[in-house]
Amino acid sequence: MNPQLTADGRLRHLLTLDGLPRAILTQILDTAESFMDVGEREVKKVPLLRGKSIFNLFFEPSTRTRTTFEIAAKRLSADVVNLNIATSSQTKGEAILDTVDNLAAMHADMFVVRHSQSGAAHFIARHVAPHISVINAGDGRHAHPTQGLLDMFTIRRFKGEFHNLTVAIVGDVLHSRVARSQIHALTTLGVPEVRVIGPKTLLPTGVEQMGVKVFHTMEAGLAGCDVVIMLRLQSERMKGALLPSAQEYFKFFGLTPEKLALAKPDAIVMHPGPMNRGVEIDSEVADGPQSVILPQVTYGIAVRMAVMALLAGGTTA
Amino acid sequence: MKIHIKNGRVIDPMNVRDEVTNVFVAAGKIVAIGHAPADFHANRTIDATGLVVCPGLVDLSVRLREPGFEYRATLESEMLAAAAGGVTSLACPPDTDPPLDEPGLVEMLKFRARNLPGPRVYPIGAMTQKLEGKMLTEMAELTEAGCRAFTQADAPPTDTQVLLRAMEYASTFDFSLWLRPQDVSLARGGVAHDGAVASRLGLPGIPALAETVALATILQLARETGARIHLARLSTRESIAMVRAAKAQGLAVTCDVASTHVHLSENDLISFDSHLHLVPPLRSLRDRDAIREALRDGSIDALCSDHTPVDEDEKQVPFGESAPGASGVELLLPLTLKWAREMGVPLMQAIDLISWKPAQILGVPGGNLAVGSCADICIFDETAEWVVTPKALASQGNNTPFLNHPMQGRVRYTVIDGHIDFESLRF
């Protein structure tokens, strides 16, 4: 019983990549492929979602992600409304459902939700009327499915196939919704070896049970990798009980040209952004020939268009 | 009021009785079992054919939410709910607002409760003032006001020295301390068991270590001070093993678990249902199975509901922001029966865990059906099937993870102090 799928197995919400069938992931990636050229045309728009209202419901600030969703929606000709809702301790809770109800009354067709609490998108999806779709744009540490999908799109574009790859995810997996979505997508798409690399303080308990191999040194973890995904280290984690300092972190887990040389010569380097240069990644690598960090951003729009198009279509059948 | 309870299957764990017979009640006491005393003319005859007649249940943790949280529940609603659950005595934790840390508050609660129908209410006093974990309360005064024990409820002490002093002081008067072992710093920020499921769902974790580390401290201090300790709401396999070992060494400790934790585990969290946000968190299946086994072998002394009604709005938020706890006083009996059925445990042993044994921990009358005992009696239909819905519950709190689940076993009559305080109209 997957709340994301309709009774006949179509996508109803996109809340997490955990448990989504491979066929649906592939369908999203294929659809994104056909949206790729829309951004390069004179009129960067298709009329697919004309007349639909999409609400970007951001309970946690994020300009980057919100912008890419906004562009994607506009390229599909949807009407987009951005709402940045600060969560104060007084108004939290009640406010969420009240907000959702109010927007639904304005005939919203889709909510793009970001929230600091894991499970917030599930919570809203459970509450909305049947014709409204919810896209999770990041909930706490839980999931960021469109980021995970755009990363898969990037890997497929540069590597072609998934079944022969070794992929390493490096850094703060504990707090990363991006890493969780990547792990589910990679394992579902058939990547035989997914690795996580980091100090024990930044890896979640029982992470192996998500189907990954755990490494605590870059030397061992990067050897033979086709894809190296660096995670952002939030500034509040850099000092204190999880890590002694950003300097020590960079020395042992930052991606430098020397460490990248341990991976395969044609390995690609990815990062969900925004980057902390000199903390998790050296500028020479970030701007180097193996980096695909900027293409990731471009692909993000096509992938989000694909997700919105698949969710919005056929809802009145 | 004279009551003749006719032809029921009378189960009394304390007296090792399990037979179909009659129970006679007069003037608040059980006056005879089997044959009516001479000149006994019942005002009321209850036909208990096909029903189980057992001691009224004793629940070691029922939050009545007064004073201070009347928006969540009231004394009236929750005492009625307890009676509907077959509970005739309950211990009420001090986490009210203000907390039960002054004799006046305790007397007020007892006075209010005495004037309402429903179970006997035994307040558990705050161990420290305002439950802040700093200054001890007037335990002797509070005991005179009616407190049966002292606790920090779900606000475990952060200062081990305060805990030591509390044990020393309590043991001076032979007062009992009820402690839920949790290391506050290890549990900080957590909302779910720190395991594979929380990792997958991205829910901040509370490690099992938070319980065992605190438990080790409590046991060591108890050995040193000789304080009487009851360990509340154990949740991990390791802590059960530690308590088992401590008991084997002769330490006078008792312990309980919540009925939710006998049936649920972290695996149930997968849909982020905030009704599963409990304290302590639902642990792994391995832990749950250890609880089920320890109840069977007697390592765990009692089962309680840990009844925590919360307002619906407090659960209508994402998991991590929701108020923890479950309403459960009406589910204590069916969940205990469910465990017994699933484990093949005799009914008498199951009833013992929710009547006689908790009555001993609380140190109160009741929990048995001996002639001369107070007439606190639960009469239930072991086979009645029902579904948990807001309408089926008397509690103001509908916050149960068992919503829409089928249950087997339902209370038909609750006799408290010789009065029929609850009687199910729907058969």
Add this chain to the structure above:
Amino acid sequence: MPASLPDVDPLIARLATTIAPTLTPDTVIVGIHTGGVWVAERLHAMLHCALPLGMLDISFYRDDFSRIGLHPQVKPSNLPFDLEGRAILLVDDVLHSGRTVRAAMNELFDYGRPASIRLAVLVDRGGHELPIRPDFTGLTLTVPAHQNINLSRLDDGHLTLSLA
């Protein structure tokens, strides 16, 4: 039901013959996925066009999207030339309601402003719902509303028409 439908190859040949005199050097041929592309490929070869063939997938422009959803196999459109100021020969296999052609024209205009668009279809089966008529037609038929006429391609590349 007609006993048999005519062979496709002579129809395309006739179409090419009628189109040929109107072709200018800057005309581009654009086929609509899937059947229109097959016909366009043939025409492109027969007419010896210098400019590459264009292909349109109109899935993103369909007016029945909110009812039936996205086509499961959307193919990218491919227009390997600048549309601005060009003469376009739009090719489809079967003209029915005209909605596909309308969607295709909408899409073309999102790539730029062509000088002209003319429409060539293999079969005009009637049942038009929009003021869209072909400039070049291989075959005109009247097919009852409940029936469909389909172009399919065999493994050897041979094209056939069928009625269902």
